[in-house]
Amino acid sequence: MACTAEGVAAALRAAAEVIAEHRTELVDLDRAIGDADHGENLSRGFTAIVSALETGVPETPAGVAKLAATTLISKVGGAAGPLYGTAFLRASAKLGDAAEIDVPLLLDALRAALEGVQARGKAVGGDATMVDALIPAVSAAEGAADGTIADVLTAAADGADRGAESTVDLIPRKGRASYLGERAVGHMDPGARSTALLLRAFAEAAR
Amino acid sequence: MACTAEGVAAALRAAAEVIAEHRTELVDLDRAIGDADHGENLSRGFTAIVSALETGVPETPAGVAKLAATTLISKVGGAAGPLYGTAFLRASAKLGDAAEIDVPLLLDALRAALEGVQARGKAVGGDATMVDALIPAVSAAEGAADGTIADVLTAAADGADRGAESTVDLIPRKGRASYLGERAVGHMDPGARSTALLLRAFAEAAR
Amino acid sequence: MKKIINDPAAVVAESLRGLAVAHADLLRVRDDPALVVRADAPVAGKVAVVSGGGSGHEPLHGGFVGPGMLDAAVPGPVFTSPTPDAVQGAIAATTGPAGALLIVKNYTGDVLNFETAAELAAAEDLDVRSVVIDDDVAVKDSTFTAGRRGVGGTVLLEKITGAAAERGDSLDAVEALARKVIGQVRSIGVALSAPTVPHVGEPSFDLGPDEIEFGIGIHGEPGRERIPAESADALVGRMVEAVVSDLPFESGDKVLLFTNSMGGTPQLELYLAHGIAERLLAERGILVERRLVGPYITSLEMQGISLTLLKLDDELTQLWDAPVRTPALRWGI
Amino acid sequence: MKKIINDPAAVVAESLRGLAVAHADLLRVRDDPALVVRADAPVAGKVAVVSGGGSGHEPLHGGFVGPGMLDAAVPGPVFTSPTPDAVQGAIAATTGPAGALLIVKNYTGDVLNFETAAELAAAEDLDVRSVVIDDDVAVKDSTFTAGRRGVGGTVLLEKITGAAAERGDSLDAVEALARKVIGQVRSIGVALSAPTVPHVGEPSFDLGPDEIEFGIGIHGEPGRERIPAESADALVGRMVEAVVSDLPFESGDKVLLFTNSMGGTPQLELYLAHGIAERLLAERGILVERRLVGPYITSLEMQGISLTLLKLDDELTQLWDAPVRTPALRWGI
Ligand SMILES: Nc1ncnc2c1ncn2[C@@H]1O[C@H](COP(=O)(O)OP(=O)(O)O)[C@@H](O)[C@H]1O
Ligand SMILES: Nc1ncnc2c1ncn2[C@@H]1O[C@H](COP(=O)(O)OP(=O)(O)O)[C@@H](O)[C@H]1O
Ligand SMILES: [Mg+2]
């Protein structure tokens, strides 16, 4: 599928489905080390994105990303809302007025998303947050820069999976899980997991 | 044991032990159809009677019964406190200044106790209360009027046992169990059970 | 059983110690027998309003002691009515020539123990009257049973008679007012879980994961029937119907609606239920003019709610609005 | 899960409807985004005090809206911080030239969403300041973590800054006062059972029949450690030690002691715990001059309590005593 505004919208719809399917899993991950709402928060947000897209898809990929950003910011709440919202907002800014996203633009957007999350949340790698999924996702994407959009996103999703897995052994230092300290070891960070799910959904949509 | 003041005091001490042993049973009976305190209430009362007797046993059986009455009234609370208190108070009034209780006096006292409970609580036979233990206890006692004090009390205890048993099939019409109506059928009334326990303890003490 | 207690036998005494130190400006606590008495008692020339009953229903009654409400509260052991000498102590501490009104909830134990205390007080030439409140529509009323229980209406009764006594009404007037309130207040309760009495250590009844006890009392006594769990709309609808059809309350009636938590219900759910009840009453043309929402007559940690409706007129409304200053109810001062 | 609700997704909106109708004299509720606003907002010339956060902690924050306390509360979904546009809505409804103070509890979600709202307000030339309260001593404070949580101290902070704003203090003064309060208030909480979030349907954590979670947060986030159940004396002693040693509070300090129910704790146990805390503080020479006892910052139906100590001086005491009229806290009016 071409990475036009329509393509991005389709990817977001696919992501909404994946989030709905994994709602309970994300709630349970958050129940273990947080407050049991991550799946609920993201479902609410992505359901709202799908509705917003129904009333009209913006003209550019940047417009679609911005719509996703503002919807997430105004519907999700919690930590994940502003963080994912900022990610999409920064990505949108990078996309400018391009009618279609190519690989270099995608890499720029991914890097901007990561930087946005870090600027907003102040987490670094190893803090056991979604940043731990995003960092390996961006490097893996950069490593696949010779391939197609789908290749790049698949590499990013693979990286995010590994990153999410890595949070199991970490002592959280940001977000709600940080209150638990060592007691959180052995649990995967729900935000890292949702990042991996979203990137996988985008990668599948791009095939 | 002779039915002097000391004998009545000994019977009350024996009753206190029996109530302590059956505390949980009485709580459970009350839990099923009431508010789960009958065993607790009576233990508190009889423990207080034992303490009161430690500071000195009154000179007459009537004095001992009156001490039991005022202690039960001021320590038990709930429905059982005033009812058992009145029973002992009326019995005490009948005992007058006799130094020892004989069979006719015992029968008078038992009748007075039953009348006292009915005057205070307005229950009649068949309402599923302690009255259903007391009524057959008094008639059985009357039937054993030719025997010893121990015989009379044993007959009373046997009657009370049958009476308590009979409450299992009744729809309660007085006290807290009456709120349950038909749902209380199948459960023994805790006050009827405690009446039977007390009379049995007195009978054993009289041997 | 997990509870924040020391010796189960000392729970009431230790809790009263906390109440005393937290509200030393309003009340004093006495030990053995336990009493909660207004700090400025006896108030000269005033009718004393005294209530009491088993503990475990807090803030009822100790939390309602203070100007504009109760002069004294007599707390028995958990779920067990206090003894006559305790009630007598409360009368002695608060009652002068103006006399006293005893507010008794209709439970055999309370009625018998307060009756005895009133007799003892009469023997000392004190003018003491008793009223028995029996507002629970869950129980069939009949002279062949112990009759209806006193539940949520007790809170409203204590506030309104307390206000009348505070403004200087005579004992005759306060008593008549109390009987009027009792005549036009009705309640119903439901439980989603059971309370655990400290000295018992186990829940007072067993309720399945999808069961609700409809018509629950405040001592964990079972209620009218056990029903399957249902939506708040359905459940509150059932409760409103039970209360409204009983008096009955009719279109055009002005009422006070009291939505009470039984102890363990989150406030989020309590206000949700309150909103539904207001809507259903509005649909019936019943005019909610005053409301009270909160945990005011509880059954330890029991989850559940009760609804109480009191028919208002100008006098009752004015007495309800009158200033009150107690640990649990306070306004106007 | 048994709850008095309809659709789990509608719990907050339906509950707010009940709040609105029960307290129409004090506040208005707006839908989508959900807001609770003082009935007379915006109050001319007054600094607006605005707070908010996830729902499920009632009466915090909506129950504290009214004269002498909050101008608006922003309720998010259960245990989830509200979004920036909701906060912005609250600011718009309450804030004039005198500006607004946002009271934010230190949770990543609250901080991020309120931060964004403050930026948006600044862009509209409104003078909006934020303070972040982090009074929970259970959490290790470190720049390498999310830091300490905002818990019981929030209630005291909202009352005191609300009083300062009500008497006409400038935004600079109200902000400085808020920072002072935050600097001298500390809390600790314990849980005996877990809350159940409506959209989850299961308890937020599993606690054995003889376990207590020491240092619990207000969202069912686990605490400092899991300890075996123990006597109230031992448990409250542990809590007092944790709070007192942190600031530290010292002999001769005047304090406000706030004994809070997490929602499902019977009042009988709450006052019992309060009495113990008062005694232990007295033994340390710490002078309890004011107290608050009740369910004021809760975690749905969670059983447990928290203790909060605030160091008082004349100014704070005077602001604490100032009249307040809200659904949950009321005195002097
Ligand atoms: N400071 C932070 N930086 C990056 N990610 C964070 C930060 N704080 C929290 N997160 C992420 O947010 C996730 C939690 O999101 P969510 O449960 O929706 O919000 P909340 O914690 O407010 O309930 C965590 O699993 C983590 O990945
Ligand atoms: N009106 C009554 N007449 C006679 N006995 C009664 C009456 N009401 C209650 N009882 C007896 O009292 C018993 C309950 O006592 P208890 O549990 O101690 O008091 P409460 O019901 O106040 O909790 C009942 O089992 C019954 O036998
Ligand atoms: Mg979460």
Ligand SMILES: [Mg+2]
């Ligand atoms: Mg009983």
Ligand SMILES: [Mg+2]
């Ligand atoms: Mg009882």
Ligand SMILES: [Mg+2]
């Ligand atoms: Mg959350």
